[in-house]
Amino acid sequence: MRRLFPVPAETSAEASAVASARASAEDREWGLGELADAYAYPEPPHGPSGAWLRANMVSSLDGAAHHDGRSKALSSDADMRIFGVLRGLADAVVVGAETVRREGYRPARAREAFAERRAALGQSSAPAIAVVSASLDLDFSRPLFTEPLVPTIVITGATAAEERVGRARAAGVEVVFAGSGPSGRVDAAAVVTALAELGHTRLLTEGGPTLLAEFAAAGVLDELCLAVAPLATAGDAKRIMNGPELREPERFALASVLEEAGFLFTRYRRIYQ
Ligand SMILES: NC(=O)c1ccc[n+]([C@@H]2O[C@H](COP(=O)([O-])OP(=O)(O)OC[C@H]3O[C@@H](n4cnc5c(N)ncnc54)[C@H](OP(=O)(O)O)[C@@H]3O)[C@@H](O)[C@H]2O)c1
Numbered sequence: 001m002r003r004l005f006p007v008p009a010e011t012s013a014e015a016s017a018v019a020s021a022r023a024s025a026e027d028r029e030w031g032l033g034e035l036a037d038a039y040a041y042p043e044p045p046h047g048p049s050g051a052w053l054r055a056n057m058v059s060s061l062d063g064a065a066h067h068d069g070r071s072k073a074l075s076s077d078a079d080m081r082i083f084g085v086l087r088g089l090a091d092a093v094v095v096g097a098e099t100v101r102r103e104g105y106r107p108a109r110a111r112e113a114f115a116e117r118r119a120a121l122g123q124s125s126a127p128a129i130a131v132v133s134a135s136l137d138l139d140f141s142r143p144l145f146t147e148p149l150v151p152t153i154v155i156t157g158a159t160a161a162e163e164r165v166g167r168a169r170a171a172g173v174e175v176v177f178a179g180s181g182p183s184g185r186v187d188a189a190a191v192v193t194a195l196a197e198l199g200h201t202r203l204l205t206e207g208g209p210t211l212l213a214e215f216a217a218a219g220v221l222d223e224l225c226l227a228v229a230p231l232a233t234a235g236d237a238k239r240i241m242n243g244p245e246l247r248e249p250e251r252f253a254l255a256s257v258l259e260e261a262g263f264l265f266t267r268y269r270r271i272y273q
Contacts, residue, residue: 001030001078003038004264005257030258032113035085038256039225039267041202046222049189051196053094053203054223055212056086057240061230064237065209069102074229078260083206086225088114090127090204092153092195096211097133100144105129107148124150128200130176131155132191132211134184136164140171153198155191160184188218213243216250223269224252230262 008021024030030038046052058074059065067073075083087093087108095105110125118125129144130153138145138154145152145168154168157179168175178194179186188211195203205215215221226240252268259265 001258001260001265002027003256004259005254032081032085032088035082036089036114036117038258039082039085039089041089044201046201049192049196049220049222051192051201051203052222053192053205053215053220054086054090054225055205055207055215055221055240056083056225056227057207057212058227058229059240060233060237061228062232062234063239064233064235065207065240065242066237067233067235071103074231074233075227076229076261076263078263078265079227079229082225082227082258082265084111085114086204087127088118089202091123091202092128092130092198092200092204094130094132094155094191094195094203094205094211096208097131097135097138098210099206099208100131100138102208105131105144106142107144107152108150110149123202126150127204128153130191130195130200132186134160134186136160136168136184138168140167140173145171145173153195155186155194157181157184157186188214189220191215192218192220207240209238209240209242213241216241217243217246219250221250221270223255223267226266226268228264228266 003024008025041052058079060074108126126149128150132155151174153174153176155176155178158177165175176194178190251271253271255267255269257266
């Protein structure tokens, strides 16, 4: 992996700074600690929502967010390494129910590589997974709900089916209500607020495209970590955001670009007007 942007500065008089700048420009495998330093969340106070919502997505060159209904075909070893690091830094991972169903989500693991860092920040050993669902059409007998290290959260609307809410709770799920729309729909901004109220302010969303478009439309997406895979797929797969067009395009500033094996790992931060 190489850092392409910001271009490592070599003007510092300090030998160690020069050495580390050279090291990050070299094509070599970055350690998990190095990646964790590179992707550390900003210090609080966070964005206007009270939390920092980062998204991590992968796209083909032609904009597909999945191939054959899953994202695996677009991913790579380096992509999975960064995926793991971003989880290792997060308090909670927010994900849409369709991605949980299609990708067969399992609980997040506690990883030795991040244990010290997490303990120092007062984080649990692994991030909580927070599933956003209106229908609650989820298999609550799965390990994601019955065997997590940290109870899985399901975020739904106040009008969600009571019987399904009961089934979720019986499995050990923490059910959070965030919205009063019809048929259990939630308000995307309220998802962020609700998680922040539970103490989860370093938020990572892994999509999918429907949920991510809702976060963008609600104006609560602070950062986008977008991996561009050197692949073309054509077809009609969703883009990384799939929802109604925003009235005005949101502006983001490039924060960093890493490269490995032709994959670009970009990181953009929202510019608040
Ligand atoms: N390229 C990538 O990085 C990436 C990342 C993630 C996923 N994916 C791919 O994307 C596909 C799935 O994405 P998707 O866009 O179809 O689905 P999604 O965004 O993962 O999930 C959509 C579902 O989330 C729930 N939801 C979303 N907004 C809601 C709201 N406001 N209120 C209540 N519930 C809400 C609903 O669940 P209910 O139906 O239960 O009500 C909805 O059907 C899969 O093929 C997956 O492999 C790609």
